[in-house]
Amino acid sequence: MTKNKTPVTAAIRLLRQHQVNFSDHPYRYEAGGGTRISARELGVDEHQVIKTLIMEDENRNPLIVLMHGDCEVSTKALARLIGVKSITPCTPAVADRHSGYQVGGTSPFGTRKPMPVYCEEGILGLDRIYINGGKRGYLISMSPDDLQRVLNPTPVSAIQ
DSSP: OOTTOOOOOHHHHHHHHTTOOOEEEEOOOOTTOHHHHHHHHHTOOGGGEEEEEEEEETTOOEEEEEEETTOOBOHHHHHHHHTOSOEEEOOHHHHHHHHSSOTTSOOSSSOSSOOOEEEEGGGGGSSOEEEEEEETTEEEEEOHHHHHHHHOOEEEOOBO
């Protein structure tokens, strides 16, 4: 992938459809490196790099959780907030099936299945966020206002 070529993913198609202004940020992907590696590669604060987590409740209903890269989700707090008994991360295979993306390249935009989106409330207060564009080694930067407009996530406070 060249720096000037935007990959055409379901996420990018959806963002274009909604006329979202975003910038491409390809980087060298490292398996298991997470947001620490992408933040280092892009030279940005890991707090601005947003991870997209596919989780499920006790009935196996999937949901998306957006969290700061340098924070962890309190699944107990999140379950209490949304009124379910428990929340657990999906296995990579199940997450891939729900999202249509490969773990490490999961975007909250353009998922295969519609899922409720829960967003750590602090994300919406940032000036700019870096979030996966639907491919490993590819983040996009955008305004959190656009994330709010396109996804209409439920803001929550579930930092562990």
